[in-house]
Amino acid sequence: MSQISRSQVEAALAGYTDPYLESDLLSAGCVRDIRIDGGRVEVDIHLDYPSEFLKGGIAQMLQTALENIDGCSAAAVNIGWSVAENKSQNSVEAITQVKNIVAVASGKGGVGKSTTAVNLAIALAKDGAKVGLLDADIYGPSQGIMLGVEDGTRPETIDNKWFVPVEAHGLKSMSMAYLVTESTPMVWRGPMVAGALMQILTQTQWGELDYLIIDMPPGTGDIQLTLSQKFPVSGAVIVTTPQDIALADAKKGVEMFRKVNIPVLGMIENMSMHICSQCGHAEHIFGEDGAERLAETYNTTVLGSLPLSKYIREQSDAGTPVVAADDCSEVSMMYRHASRRLAVALARQAAAAQAMPSIEIADE
Numbered sequence: 328m329s330q331i332s333r334s335q336v337e338a339a340l341a342g343y344t345d346p347y348l349e350s351d352l353l354s355a356g357c358v359r360d361i362r363i364d365g366g367r368v369e370v371d372i373h374l375d376y377p378s379e380f381l382k383g384g385i386a387q388m389l390q391t392a393l394e395n396i397d398g399c400s401a402a403a404v405n406i407g408w409s410v411a412e413n414k415s416q417n418s419v420e421a422i423t424q425v426k427n428i429v430a431v432a433s434g435k436g437g438v439g440k441s442t443t444a445v446n447l448a449i450a451l452a453k454d455g456a457k458v459g460l461l462d463a464d465i466y467g468p469s470q471g472i473m474l475g476v477e478d479g480t481r482p483e484t485i486d487n488k489w490f491v492p493v494e495a496h497g498l499k500s501m502s503m504a505y506l507v508t509e510s511t512p513m514v515w516r517g518p519m520v521a522g523a524l525m526q527i528l529t530q531t532q533w534g535e536l537d538y539l540i541i542d543m544p545p546g547t548g549d550i551q552l553t554l555s556q557k558f559p560v561s562g563a564v565i566v567t568t569p570q571d572i573a574l575a576d577a578k579k580g581v582e583m584f585r586k587v588n589i590p591v592l593g594m595i596e597n598m599s600m601h602i603c604s605q606c607g608h609a610e611h612i613f614g615e616d617g618a619e620r621l622a623e624t625y626n627t628t629v630l631g632s633l634p635l636s637k638y639i640r641e642q643s644d645a646g647t648p649v650v651a652a653d654d655c656s657e658v659s660m661m662y663r664h665a666s667r668r669l670a671v672a673l674a675r676q677a678a679a680a681q682a683m684p685s686i687e688i689a690d691e
């Protein structure tokens with residue numbers, strides 16, 4: 328039997344472009360090994376973003392491409408994946424066993440930051456990652472409701488020192504709302520809030536996490552700045568609507584994170600359009616392409632755009648966010664695409680940090 332060549336195998340593999348890596352797997356450095364024995368070929372691939380859901384489909388596609396090589400009698404494709412650790416960007420001590428901390432922030436209230444945070448977190452978990460969610464939005468801690476955690480639920484404690492996170496929809500969650508009662512004064516002073524949140528963050532037994540998503544308080548004031556400086560954050564995601572006013576606030580958000588040397592991994596444009604449930608007509612009621620222009624200005628990217636959708640609101644209110652309710656619905660797929668792009672942005676950052684000596688960028 329004739330021997331197929333390595334270049335034939337490579338050409339077949341190059342035919343598939345990974346939509347999240349935006350490249351073929353060879354160029355992206357994901358092909359770990361190619362073994363050829365006569366007409367038989369076996370390929371090992373390693374992806375650096377959570378791909379438990381995707382890997383079967385990718386393997387199938389590549390196997391078919393390999394089987395189409397002239398002279399190929401059998402082909403096998405093995406795909407593994409892992410999540411790399413991003414060191415904290417602001418020289419704050421990392422949380423043991425937590426590989427990546429992502430702050431989800433918005434310059435302005437009510438743009439859908441909490442909805443975005445919970446759906447991104449569940450989307451990452453659906454792809455096989457170990458994910459935690461910290462509700463740091465002290466002004467309106469809503470994650471308990473969105474996760475369907477029963478009112479009055481308190482986290483268990485260990486040795487009077489550690490909180491055990493509350494599990495819901497495959498996430499480990501913690502929220503100030505789990506700790507306060509109706510009689511607890513919610514008029515906190517800034518330093519007290521930051522201190523309390525730091526305590527929750529560091530005294531929770533998160534266990535091994537690939538990602539800890541932090542739902543930040545809205546705005547860019549002192550509390551947000553203090554938290555960004557104190558939390559060992561790997562990167563930030565800014566949620567905005569395409570409306571001018573929200574974009575102006577998102578700009579402040581980007582600038583705040585830059586000031587404390589936290590990379591903005593991307594933006595999520597929420598309520599980017601309304602799709603009429605009667606006729607399917609898409610209308611850009613808050614303006615068009617604003618986030619894209621802002622992302623360009625700040626050399627970052629739009630990770631995803633979500634429509635204004637009754638389904639998104641209803642599912643959050645009911646305690647089963649859309650991605651948990653039906654992970655293949657149209658809007659769920661939008662969150663899942665965005666979460667994978669976020670995972671790839673973090674993986675690239677981790678790879679770049681490994682390849683480069685660390686440098687300090689000072690303000691001019």
Ligand SMILES: Nc1ncnc2c1ncn2[C@@H]1O[C@H](COP(=O)(O)OP(=O)(O)OP(=O)(O)O)[C@@H](O)[C@H]1O
Pocket residue numbers: 433435436437438439440441442443464467469545597598633634635636637639640641643644
């Ligand atoms: N894409 C969407 N389509 C429809 N409704 C949405 C969408 N995103 C968020 N909402 C709804 O908008 C309201 C505000 O959302 P959310 O609480 O996530 O915003 P937020 O920015 O976290 O607010 P806050 O500033 O109060 O913390 C909620 O009722 C939520 O269900």
